[in-house]
Amino acid sequence: MAATTNPPDRPPVLSVRALNRATLERQLLLRRAALSAGDAVAHLVGLQAQNTRPPYFQLFARLEGFDPAELSALMESREVVRIVTLRSTIHTHTADDALTLRPLVQAARDRELKTFRRGLVGVDIGRLAAISRTLVEERPRTNKELRAALLTEWPDADPQALSVAARCTLPLVQVTPRGLWDRSGQVELTTVEHWLGRPASPVPAPDATVLRYLGAFGPASVKDMQTWAGLTRLREVFERLRPVLRTFRDENGVELFDLPDAPRPDPGTPAPPRFLPEFDNVLLGHADRARVIPPAYKGRNGVGNQSYGTVLVDGFLAAVWRVERSGDTATLTVQPLGRLVSAERDAVTEEAVRMLSVMTEATVYDVRFAAFLDFGD
Structure with missing residues (x-):
């Protein structure tokens, strides 16, 4: 049994091992899945891609017969892209997700920008965004090129703050060959709309993303999803979705939400060894990471950053x-x-x-x- 028996008016309690097996199953780590690389990137709601090689190792750990050339080809054809989204870090997303998730997390980018306000005294952020867009859509630019151009407009501003402002106000993607398997080049940036040839979506309601998160990381708490996404104030969204979700408790009494028909394997299900790269989202996707x-x-899987x-x-x-x-x-x-x-x-x-x-x-x-x-x- 994946959950202990409780009175009818109390949600079942899921043990740490039950949560572990459920998460591994959703993350395609309990057994390798017969999915395409593109379908896996979509199911996982993106791959953490702070460095260029980890997305390939993430998919190897999860997919049957994975060939790194498959993901590389998707990047070359612009079916997946590298873009700053969740937790203000670079992720590999499908084109569709890049156009919807980036607007969804814009509020977090706005908060991030405020932390650099001392270096942006006298800078018109709207004008900075317009200048930056013109520059990167004229041709992809390196951070150094973009920063130098912005410094000519605001020579007294902090150079790093100017770069952060461009990244926070615009949905910038890293263009290929950056990120290609064994062919990665320097970081050059343009807007996701320009790279994909279509506009970004209006800011979507987060409901659909909550359901997708639970499908890939559930059962999970409100705080878990907020940690994964880098967003706040999601309690009301979960409450709105409560009628279509199932609830549990963890061993500490924290309320967990899940899709009603999502797999929750027996805690005794064997879990084979898996090699994961640095910053794999299965290790970062929850506020309480004891399930993995x-x-x-x-704190022993890294030092500092x-x-x-x-x-x-x-x-x-x-x-x-x-x-x-x-x-x-x-x-x-x-x-x-x-x-x-x-x-x-x-x-x-x-x-x-x-x-x-x-x-x-x-x-x-x-x-x-x-x-x-x-x-x-």
Whole structure:
């Protein structure tokens, strides 16, 4: 059973393992899915793409027979794009989502811009947006080029604040070859409307996005979704949707919402090892991350703003990893955060070799287990 039995007037309680298995199933991590790369990007409501390679590794962990060239081709054909959306970070989104999600999170970009107001004294933000749009739609511009042009208009402004203002006021995409598999270039920007040849949507009601979030990350609380999206004041949206949703409680008594017919597998369902890149959304998509990150390992998948590749074992964060290439050999080092038994190490090794065989051009694979990770080293 995925939930404990409760009196009829009280929502069922979902254990941490029940939440873990439900989340893994929605995230296509309990078993690889027979989906196209484009359909997976849409289902997951985007892939965290702060760096260029992680989206490819995210899809490898989730899809049967994934070939990095498939996602790269979608980027070249402009069916997916790299754009700042959720949590003010770059995500890989389908073209349709880029045109709808970016307007949805504009209020968060407006709040972000206010934090830079001291560097923008005397700057007409509307004029800055118009100048920036003209520049980047004339031809894609680097941040350095855009900043230099804006400084000629406002020489006393803070250069970083001018760049942030352009990013916050305009839906800027990173044009290819940036983000292509093994062909990535420097960051050059234009507007999403110009790149896709069609206008952005008006600011949509968040209801549909709430339902999609639950489909990919549920069961989840209001705070969970607000953390994922970087938005506030979503309680009223969940209340509006309450009649069509099912409710649960976690072990701390927090109310969780879910789609009525969404899968909630048995907590005992086996979860194979998965190698995830840095900043995978399954690790970032909830305010309470205990469903994937054991409390003892909280904060141990990175230092400061630096995040490591992570390994899920039995569905939970258990190790970090890195890969290095020398000639024809790819060496993948796994650093456990705790003790892995022999069977777990064997399963992790098998998954590591599978990943290296697809995600590198190496012909020799060396999988090593280092000592328990000590961030004091």
